[in-house]
Amino acid sequence: MHMNSAWMLRLASGLALFVATACGGIVVVDHDLGGGEGGAGGFPSGTTGSGAGTPTSSASTGGGGPGTGGGLPGEAVPEPIQQRCPDLAAQPVVCVTTAYKGVAVVSPATGQHCHLFDFLDGDLQAAWKNSSIGVLGNHLYFPQGERGAARISLDLGVIEPATMSRGVTAITTWQGSLLVRPYDSFESNLERYATFDDLRAGSVAEVFQVNNDNLFVFAASRTSLFSAWHSTSFIEREPIPAFDSIATIALQNFDGWVDGLWPNDTDGTLIVLSDRILYTFEQTTGAQVGRAPVSSGLGQLMGLACWRN
Numbered sequence: 001m002h003m004n005s006a007w008m009l010r011l012a013s014g015l016a017l018f019v020a021t022a023c024g025g026i027v028v029v030d031h032d033l034g035g036g037e038g039g040a041g042g043f044p045s046g047t048t049g050s051g052a053g054t055p056t057s058s059a060s061t062g063g064g065g066p067g068t069g070g071g072l073p074g075e076a077v078p079e080p081i082q083q084r085c086p087d088l089a090a091q092p093v094v095c096v097t098t099a100y101k102g103v104a105v106v107s108p109a110t111g112q113h114c115h116l117f118d119f120l121d122g123d124l125q126a127a128w129k130n131s132s133i134g135v136l137g138n139h140l141y142f143p144q145g146e147r148g149a150a151r152i153s154l155d156l157g158v159i160e161p162a163t164m165s166r167g168v169t170a171i172t173t174w175q176g177s178l179l180v181r182p183y184d185s186f187e188s189n190l191e192r193y194a195t196f197d198d199l200r201a202g203s204v205a206e207v208f209q210v211n212n213d214n215l216f217v218f219a220a221s222r223t224s225l226f227s228a229w230h231s232t233s234f235i236e237r238e239p240i241p242a243f244d245s246i247a248t249i250a251l252q253n254f255d256g257w258v259d260g261l262w263p264n265d266t267d268g269t270l271i272v273l274s275d276r277i278l279y280t281f282e283q284t285t286g287a288q289v290g291r292a293p294v295s296s297g298l299g300q301l302m303g304l305a306c307w308r309n
Contacts, residue, residue: 085114095306108278111292117157131217133303134173143168174220221263228258252288260304
């Protein structure tokens, strides 16, 4: 489902989604949340769900070393997640995502979720609706289009913008730094920033020339960048930092919206978020080895960052 039109209409589970794109432009998403549990009333606290995950082979969704995520070896599950969502934080793989009113923790194995916090400053347009996010330490980073980028404290839910002279289309984390696609880049260039302060100041540590037009949703492992168009049946994989080749991963029994993704190099899988369902695929073959609908109460979910235990 590789869409080329400038305006696309999406209807899923009673939600209307409009996506506007231009060459190298940001995704603009608008949901009608007048009804349903994911509306303006927020979402319930506590862990919910009864284990909706349905693994389809012997491959594991989890496994691996001690609490790693965002491409940074040895990074533990953030303390706020451990404190507020202890059951999910202890699972083999635990992820964070954004919903209409706040940030939630989800399990790609069972589909269970836990409310982390509501957004406090009311700037929902800033923090939600981003398919590419990243986490470093106790902060979640996300793009803001022509306004630049921002981060949310996982402790308090406070949004801290980075006022910049140029915008950001997508962002992820790699080896303890921020990997950014500039908003005004008509070429598929990626910029690496060592810190959030460097991003604010426009102090680029490294620029990568990437021959890939599908850099709208992406996430990085230690050695590879995984990327996708907004709606597709395949994921593209490129080596970091060389970016000298592209491998296409055809996803089994999948052709839909990519609302977030995360690679697990420990067990060789790739988690894809699409319409509130967490799919797990093998990185080498694209075989679907897991499918977990996220338990109700969150509305549409956007962005994905995970950790291994």
